[in-house]
Amino acid sequence: MTEIPTKLVIDLSKPEGQREQVIPLTAEEIAERERMVAQAELDRIAREQAEADRLAAQAAAKEKLAALGLTAEEIAAITGA
Amino acid sequence: MPMTLVGTVELPSSTTNSIQFTNIPQTGKELIAVASCRSTVAGIQDALALFINDVTTASYNEIRLRGLGGSTNALQSTGSTRIQYPVLAASGATANIFGNTSYRFLNYTNSNHKQIVIESVGENNAASAHQIIVNGYLNTSAITKLEFADISGNVFVQYSSISLYILS
Numbered sequence: 093m094t095e096i097p098t099k100l101v102i103d104l105s106k107p108e109g110q111r112e113q114v115i116p117l118t119a120e121e122i123a124e125r126e127r128m129v130a131q132a133e134l135d136r137i138a139r140e141q142a143e144a145d146r147l148a149a150q151a152a153a154k155e156k157l158a159a160l161g162l163t164a165e166e167i168a169a170i171t172g173a
Numbered sequence: 174m175p176m177t178l179v180g181t182v183e184l185p186s187s188t189t190n191s192i193q194f195t196n197i198p199q200t201g202k203e204l205i206a207v208a209s210c211r212s213t214v215a216g217i218q219d220a221l222a223l224f225i226n227d228v229t230t231a232s233y234n235e236i237r238l239r240g241l242g243g244s245t246n247a248l249q250s251t252g253s254t255r256i257q258y259p260v261l262a263a264s265g266a267t268a269n270i271f272g273n274t275s276y277r278f279l280n281y282t283n284s285n286h287k288q289i290v291i292e293s294v295g296e297n298n299a300a301s302a303h304q305i306i307v308n309g310y311l312n313t314s315a316i317t318k319l320e321f322a323d324i325s326g327n328v329f330v331q332y333s334s335i336s337l338y339i340l341s
Contacts, residue, residue: 093294096187097188097190097191097235097326097327097328098188098189098190098328099189099190099191099192099193100184100189100191100192100193101193101195102180102182102192102193102194102195103195103196104180104194104195104196104197104198104337105195105196106196108202111180112182114189115188117191122326124324125190125322125326127252128222128254128255128324129324129325129326131254132220132222132257132324135250135253135257139248139250140248143246172246
C-alpha cells in the first residue's frame, strides 16, 4: 500500500453532519495492525493444527475400536460420529 | 422492542482500514450492528475484526459453527484479543460481492460480562461460507465504542457499509 490507510470515527454524541472524522493511521497504529496480522496468522495455523490433531486422534480411536471387533454402526453409536 | 438507527456509514472510497462508532447511546436494551464489507487484500476471504471499548487484551471467547461448501466444522477459541471470526469478502471473491454480518449485543449497558450473537456469510458464489458465532466478552463495562477493522491491515473497498441500531 502506498497510501496511508485511515480510520473513520463516527461520534454518535454529535449531530448528524458533524459526526464523521477521517484520521490517517499513526505509525504506532500501523505497527499494531501488522502485529495483529502476524498474530492472526499464528492463531489460524494453531487452530488448523488443533483441528487436524483432533481428527487424527478420532480416526485412530475408530481404528482401534474396529480392531476390537466393533462394527461401524456400533462405533458411530458410541462416538456420535 | 422498537429498533432505532443511531448511525450508519457507507465508504466513499477504498482508503479506510477501520470504522469506529464512539459515544454509543446508552438508552437501549440491545445493540445491533449490520456490516457489509469487502477488503482489498488478496484471497477469497478475510476477517472482520471487532474491538469493544478499545479492549485488545485477552477478553474474547468464541465458538463458531461453519458451513463451507459441502463440509461443516466447529471451532472455538478463548482469550482472544478481538472478535475475529466474521468473514469479509476479499479481492479474489466474486466481483462486487460483500461479506455480510449481523451482530447482536445483548444487555450492552449492564455491568455483567456481555454475550454477543453473530451471523456471518461470505457470499463468494463458488463456495459460500456461512457461520454462526457465539461470543462472550469478558468485561463488565457498558459498551460505548465499537471498532470494526480489516484484520489484514488492508482497507475496505468503496461502498462497504456498517449500520448501528439500538433496541429499546
